[in-house]
Amino acid sequence: MSLNAESTAFRSALEVIRAVEPRVADAIGAELADQRESLKLIASENYASPATLLAMGNWFSDKYAEGTVGRRFYAGCQNVDTVEALAAEHARELFGAAHAYVQPHSGIDANLVAFWAILADRVESPALKKAQVRQVNDLTEADWFALRRELGNQRMLGMSLDAGGHLTHGFRPNISGKMFDQRSYGTDPATGLIDYDRVAEAAREFKPLILVAGYSAYPRKVNFRIMREIADSVGATFMVDMAHFAGLVAGKVFTGDFDPVPHAHIVTTTTHKSLRGPRGGMVLCGPELADQVDRGCPMVLGGPLPHVMAAKAVALAEARRPDFADYAERIVDNAQALAEGLLRRGTKLVTGGTDNHLVLLDVSGYGLTGRQAEQALLDSGIVTNRNAVPQDPNGAWYTSGIRIGTPALTTRGLGVAEMDATAELIHTVLSQTQSGSNPDGTPSKAKYVLDPALADKISKQANELLTGFPLYPAVDLG
Numbered sequence: 001m002s003l004n005a006e007s008t009a010f011r012s013a014l015e016v017i018r019a020v021e022p023r024v025a026d027a028i029g030a031e032l033a034d035q036r037e038s039l040k041l042i043a044s045e046n047y048a049s050p051a052t053l054l055a056m057g058n059w060f061s062d063k064y065a066e067g068t069v070g071r072r073f074y075a076g077c078q079n080v081d082t083v084e085a086l087a088a089e090h091a092r093e094l095f096g097a098a099h100a101y102v103q104p105h106s107g108i109d110a111n112l113v114a115f116w117a118i119l120a121d122r123v124e125s126p127a128l129k130k131a132q133v134r135q136v137n138d139l140t141e142a143d144w145f146a147l148r149r150e151l152g153n154q155r156m157l158g159m160s161l162d163a164g165g166h167l168t169h170g171f172r173p174n175i176s177g178k179m180f181d182q183r184s185y186g187t188d189p190a191t192g193l194i195d196y197d198r199v200a201e202a203a204r205e206f207k208p209l210i211l212v213a214g215y216s217a218y219p220r221k222v223n224f225r226i227m228r229e230i231a232d233s234v235g236a237t238f239m240v241d242m243a244h245f246a247g248l249v250a251g252k253v254f255t256g257d258f259d260p261v262p263h264a265h266i267v268t269t270t271t272h273k274s275l276r277g278p279r280g281g282m283v284l285c286g287p288e289l290a291d292q293v294d295r296g297c298p299m300v301l302g303g304p305l306p307h308v309m310a311a312k313a314v315a316l317a318e319a320r321r322p323d324f325a326d327y328a329e330r331i332v333d334n335a336q337a338l339a340e341g342l343l344r345r346g347t348k349l350v351t352g353g354t355d356n357h358l359v360l361l362d363v364s365g366y367g368l369t370g371r372q373a374e375q376a377l378l379d380s381g382i383v384t385n386r387n388a389v390p391q392d393p394n395g396a397w398y399t400s401g402i403r404i405g406t407p408a409l410t411t412r413g414l415g416v417a418e419m420d421a422t423a424e425l426i427h428t429v430l431s432q433t434q435s436g437s438n439p440d441g442t443p444s445k446a447k448y449v450l451d452p453a454l455a456d457k458i459s460k461q462a463n464e465l466l467t468g469f470p471l472y473p474a475v476d477l478g
């Protein structure tokens with residue numbers, strides 16, 4: 001019997017690896033087995049296609065390619081040029097952007113590129129102007145001092161972390177929180193939704209250089225047309241970080257006011273979340289910021305990863321096919337079915353539902369912290385992550401929320417019927433888990449009590465749910 005191409009490719013690759021370090025080959029095989037068996041509801045994860053995965057495992061990894069297509073600081077980049085140009089072309093066509101920069105290694109790196117481009121474009125600094133026109137040697141000590149002062153403490157207004165914003169939008173664990181004078185906008189405590197009047201008010205008071213929209217835990221659409229109007233009203237550059245929902249933009253689920261690309265000055269994204277590509281990042285912008293964006297490497301990025309750019313080109317080509325739009329629609333249908341299934345069983349959801357790929361459960365109604373809930377679900381074969389809810393009384397470590405998302409399970413082919421079954425499993429685990437206590441009898445935010453037999457039973461049911469939907473069905477490692 002002859003094997004299909006995918007099985008042959010991965011088996012052969014593992015055989016070659018096994019000959020050098022068998023433990024790595026074993027770990028790669030074990031990772032596939034684990035992913036096949038787990039009900040993955042992590043909103044930021046997905047499963048890239050075999051073509052995307054295979055495009056990364058080759059000699060493109062061996063090339064240095066600093067610079068941009070056709071303007072490299074290294075010789076022999078003609079083939080890297082081909083794949084980088086293809087990835088950028090697919091990105092421009094897919095998103096309707098004038099310019100695409102596909103070198104960022106991750107979402108954080110894409111944001112750094114964007115922050116630098118905006119600073120370089122917007123900050124009035126004669127010293128910086130000299131530096132940009134490559135008269136760096138003419139800069140005096142006083143120029144450098146002025147340049148650092150002028151670039152420092154610029155203002156950024158972004159979504160608050162506990163409303164679903166991201167660390168890279170000016171929060172302390174990320175350099176953006178140290179570089180920028182940051183203020184954030186939250187959501188309406190009653191509805192959980194962004195209150196655009198409050199955003200406008202904050203912008204008028206604070207006069208940010210950069211207004212950032214985008215999130216990793218907000219289960220609703222954002223009106224980017226209104227956000228752009230707010231940015232324009234105070235002269236801010238409007239940046240959208242679509243890391244989480246790029247797949248919904250690519251699949252034309254988010255259109256009109258909800259498509260960030262026509263409204264933002266600059267858009268950043270990851271390529272590995274709902275977009276279903278390789279781990280990486282990307283920046284889209286108009287012609288005004290293109291030159292600054294293209295300086296990402298070496299300004300804030302290490303050398304490009306040509307093998308990952310090759311995989312980006314493959315994944316973006318896939319995202320341009322009509323079936324990707326079906327996929328994007330099914331992601332949202334599934335998230336809504338999951339939300340409805342949970343609501344019907346009495347689970348509290350932030351904003352009362354979803355219109356994107358993610359659902360944010362407030363598990364305080366079950367008497368649990370996010371941490372307890374996350375662990376109890378994991379014991380039961382359901383992989384999620386804890387997440388703060390707005391005004392979270394338990395802080396960012398223990399939290400009161402569980403974030404779940406449907407991009408990965410939708411890739412496997414699960415549909416609305418399975419989402420209802422998933423809601424039942426989640427509800428059963430959470431309602432059967434009790435908060436635990438510390439040795440001295442005080443209540444614990446981490447310990448919990450869950451009957452191992454029940455966890456086992458749910459794990460089996462979660463697994464049964466997946467049996468009709470094999471992961472990488474064409475890949476048989478033997």
Ligand SMILES: *Cc1c(COP(=O)(O)O)cnc(C)c1O
Nearest residue numbers: 106107108166215216241243244
């Ligand atoms: C995931 C995420 C990032 C960071 O992406 P990495 O690839 O992990 O660096 C940035 N911004 C938002 C909004 C995200 O959700």
